Amino acid sequence: MGRVSEKVAIVTGGASGIGRATAESLAREGADVVVTDIDTGEGEKVVAGINRQGGNAIFEQQDVVDEARWIEIIALTQEQFGRLDVLVNNAGIAPGGPIVDTTLEDWKHLMEVNVDSVFLGTKHAIPAMAASGGGSIINLSSVAGIKGAAGLTAYNATKGAVRLFTKGVARECAQTGIRVNSVHPGIIDTAIWGKMSASMADVEGGSVLDAATADGANAPDVEAIAIGLQVPMGHAGKAEEIADGILFLASDESSHMTGSELVIDGGFTC
Numbered sequence: 001m002g003r004v005s006e007k008v009a010i011v012t013g014g015a016s017g018i019g020r021a022t023a024e025s026l027a028r029e030g031a032d033v034v035v036t037d038i039d040t041g042e043g044e045k046v047v048a049g050i051n052r053q054g055g056n057a058i059f060e061q062q063d064v065v066d067e068a069r070w071i072e073i074i075a076l077t078q079e080q081f082g083r084l085d086v087l088v089n090n091a092g093i094a095p096g097g098p099i100v101d102t103t104l105e106d107w108k109h110l111m112e113v114n115v116d117s118v119f120l121g122t123k124h125a126i127p128a129m130a131a132s133g134g135g136s137i138i139n140l141s142s143v144a145g146i147k148g149a150a151g152l153t154a155y156n157a158t159k160g161a162v163r164l165f166t167k168g169v170a171r172e173c174a175q176t177g178i179r180v181n182s183v184h185p186g187i188i189d190t191a192i193w194g195k196m197s198a199s200m201a202d203v204e205g206g207s208v209l210d211a212a213t214a215d216g217a218n219a220p221d222v223e224a225i226a227i228g229l230q231v232p233m234g235h236a237g238k239a240e241e242i243a244d245g246i247l248f249l250a251s252d253e254s255s256h257m258t259g260s261e262l263v264i265d266g267g268f269t270c
């Protein structure tokens with residue numbers, strides 16, 4: 001038997017990195033998975049791969065800041081699969097830069113993608129999960145939601161918000177059968193680092209990123225970043241290692257956990 005068989009899950013940002021690995025592992029362990037992302041091309045490839053391996057997944061294009069689309073995604077999940085048990089609020093962005101160079105527009109955009117999305121998904125998933133008799137909401141925070149990082153202050157604010165929002169909703173839902181937990185990855189080898197390196201040049205970790213970007217292109221060596229930032233285990237994590245933690249929180253193995261923060265960071269915050 002799969003660890004999440006007969007469960008129905010939505011994974012946002014499932015076209016890449018941690019979201020992709022999570023969709024694959026939930027499907028491998030028996031869940032029906034709705035993969036969503038703004039990136040339709042990559043998202044459809046992920047779903048095709050899952051279905052080729054004998055899993056059951058569909059792709060839906062979704063911008064997680066759009067409330068009307070959230071309502072549609074949850075309704076179509078219920079129509080197609082009959083229920084909703086698991087929501088992984090994973091989609092996120094991590095632009096960096098010194099606070100004095102961060103515009104109010106940059107700040108609001110980051111808040112919208114990283115925080116409004118988690119609020120909207122959680123708000124609209126709760127009634128659907130209640131109708132299924134309970135569920136598990138897993139919100140991607142970060143080690144940046146626990147400790148500060150110069151050059152990532154706006155990102156710090158978003159991930160700190162996700163951490164405490166999770167705990168508040170966990171308390172509010174504690175007697176409903178709906179569990180709400182946050183996951184805090186450390187330095188994980190995904191495409192997100194390539195998307196942030198250009199704007200990190202002048203800030204903490206920037207020299208590490210520059211050194212790791214041998215050809216000056218947007219493809220930093222995340223292994224070198226983990227070493228540069230002195231992750232105690234001495235290497236970057238893999239997306240699959242975060243997916244393993246998310247799978248645990250999605251499954252009934254974590255039935256007494258709500259409001260917890262699962263740190264998976266090679267010792268970075270210890």
Ligand SMILES: NC(=O)c1ccc[n+]([C@@H]2O[C@H](COP(=O)([O-])OP(=O)(O)OC[C@H]3O[C@@H](n4cnc5c(N)ncnc54)[C@H](O)[C@@H]3O)[C@@H](O)[C@H]2O)c1
Nearest residue numbers: 013015016017018038063064091092142185188190191192
């Ligand atoms: N990789 C790390 O080191 C790390 C560390 C801590 C936390 N995280 C968090 O983990 C989550 C996943 O990050 P990742 O490393 O897999 O990044 P990634 O860039 O590989 O994947 C993120 C996915 O989210 C999608 N996305 C971005 N904006 C979206 C939007 N508005 N609507 C829908 N989809 C959108 C992207 O298209 C992409 O497919 C993020 O919330 C990130 O902040 C990552």
